[in-house]
Amino acid sequence: MTYTNKTQQLLDKLQLDHPLIQAPMVGVSSPPLAAAAASRGALGSLGLSGGSAAAVENAYAAVSKLSQQPVNLNFFCHARPTGNDTKQTQWLQYLKPLFAELGANAPKKIAAPYGTFDDEPETLAALLDCNAAIVSFHFGLPAQASVQALRDNGTFVLASATSITEAKWLVAVGVDAVIAQGWEAGGHRGRFATDQQDEQLSTLLLVQQLTQDLDVPIIAAGGINDGTSAAAALTLGAAAVQMGTAFVSCPESMASKAYRAALAQPHRQSIMTTVFSGRESRGLKNRVTEVLDPFAALAPDYPIAYDAGKALAAAAAVTQSEQHIQNYSPLWAGEGFRHNRSLPAAELVTQIVEELANAES
Numbered sequence: 537m538t539y540t541n542k543t544q545q546l547l548d549k550l551q552l553d554h555p556l557i558q559a560p561m562v563g564v565s566s567p568p569l570a571a572a573a574a575s576r577g578a579l580g581s582l583g584l585s586g587g588s589a590a591a592v593e594n595a596y597a598a599v600s601k602l603s604q605q606p607v608n609l610n611f612f613c614h615a616r617p618t619g620n621d622t623k624q625t626q627w628l629q630y631l632k633p634l635f636a637e638l639g640a641n642a643p644k645k646i647a648a649p650y651g652t653f654d655d656e657p658e659t660l661a662a663l664l665d666c667n668a669a670i671v672s673f674h675f676g677l678p679a680q681a682s683v684q685a686l687r688d689n690g691t692f693v694l695a696s697a698t699s700i701t702e703a704k705w706l707v708a709v710g711v712d713a714v715i716a717q718g719w720e721a722g723g724h725r726g727r728f729a730t731d732q733q734d735e736q737l738s739t740l741l742l743v744q745q746l747t748q749d750l751d752v753p754i755i756a757a758g759g760i761n762d763g764t765s766a767a768a769a770l771t772l773g774a775a776a777v778q779m780g781t782a783f784v785s786c787p788e789s790m791a792s793k794a795y796r797a798a799l800a801q802p803h804r805q806s807i808m809t810t811v812f813s814g815r816e817s818r819g820l821k822n823r824v825t826e827v828l829d830p831f832a833a834l835a836p837d838y839p840i841a842y843d844a845g846k847a848l849a850a851a852a853a854v855t856q857s858e859q860h861i862q863n864y865s866p867l868w869a870g871e872g873f874r875h876n877r878s879l880p881a882a883e884l885v886t887q888i889v890e891e892l893a894n895a896e897s
């Protein structure tokens with residue numbers, strides 16, 4: 537298989553055999569998942585949310601027992617939320633009937649369940665201490681000095697962009713590669729240029745435009761669940777692809793049985809919603825999105841709203857009912873979920889690589 541120079545350089549730099557990244561997914565990606573992806577020459581990733589020194593140290597300790605390959609650690613850089621007690625109390629009133637359907641009480645108060653990367657300077661210090669090889673950011677970047685410190689220490693820094701404006705800004709700050717996250721992508725949309733209207737570009741269009749305008753490697757993310765669609769992204773100039781939803785169904789992921797079962801139901805719909813967390817995210821339509829989507833504009837800021845969304849999912853988990861878990865929890869899924877395969881991650885990587893080779897020949 538012949539790759540472009542950009543792809544080959546990226547593979548050499550990240551010590552990979554294949555231009556495939558298992559996406560970081562908070563609550564879903566696990567050290568065994570990352571290690572299994574890495575065992576077949578892909579890049580494994582772990583999602584560490586806002587981060588902490590302990591999270592960094594634990595992640596490295598867990599992965600290094602399973603793999604000698606570099607791993608990508610991922611962090612959120614969202615803007616700090618503005619708390620508003622009235623708005624939060626009102627939102628909980630909207631959620632109350634959903635809690636009641638589960639025989640549970642809505643929480644009395646909600647607050648941001650996690651911070652943003654810059655809130656804990658110890659996280660950066662831990663990454664520098666551990667000589668992190670690869671770090672990625674979602675929802676923007678930390679302070680420029682933090683990006684610079686990582687790069688000066690030899691860390692390869694990636695970040696998600698959903699538009700040309702965002703990608704150019706990331707490159708100006710100094711990232712090594714841009715993840716082009718299309719509208720099809722599962723999980724949270726990494727958009728951060730919120731003063732601009734969202735063009736909702738598809739992954740392939742975004743990749744095409746970014747590869748024309750920018751010199752850094754562009755990594756395609758969104759709706760890519762097999763080697764054939766990966767080949768399409770590489771043909772359009774992507775240096776690599778990042779797949780999230782495809783890896784949720786692997787036995788090494790931390791996804792619940794009910795979540796996996798929902799992904800295997802082809803009649804399901806993947807929709808963009810803000811009601812679980814206060815921020816755009818793509819997942820399977822369910823009871824929560826049906827009831828709350830009409831009131832989405834009233835949701836508190838991300839991630840304050842997520843406190844309520846997580847409490848509802850926890851109440852559903854207590855019932856141990858597959859139907860309740862599917863109806864009242866976020867089931868993040870990109871538009872390509874119907875192509876998912878419930879294979880061990882190493883086998884999935886091998887199949888995708890074979891499909892990629894066949895598509896290119």
Ligand SMILES: Cc1cc2nc3c(=O)[nH]c(=O)nc-3n(C[C@H](O)[C@H](O)[C@H](O)COP(=O)(O)O)c2cc1C
Binds near residue numbers: 717723
């Ligand atoms: C369950 C799930 C959780 C995710 N969590 C994160 C995360 O913690 N950090 C991140 O940068 N991206 C996260 N994403 C987005 C992925 O990085 C990637 O953009 C997306 O999965 C690509 O689309 P696909 O799901 O269609 O492959 C998540 C995606 C999913 C499906």
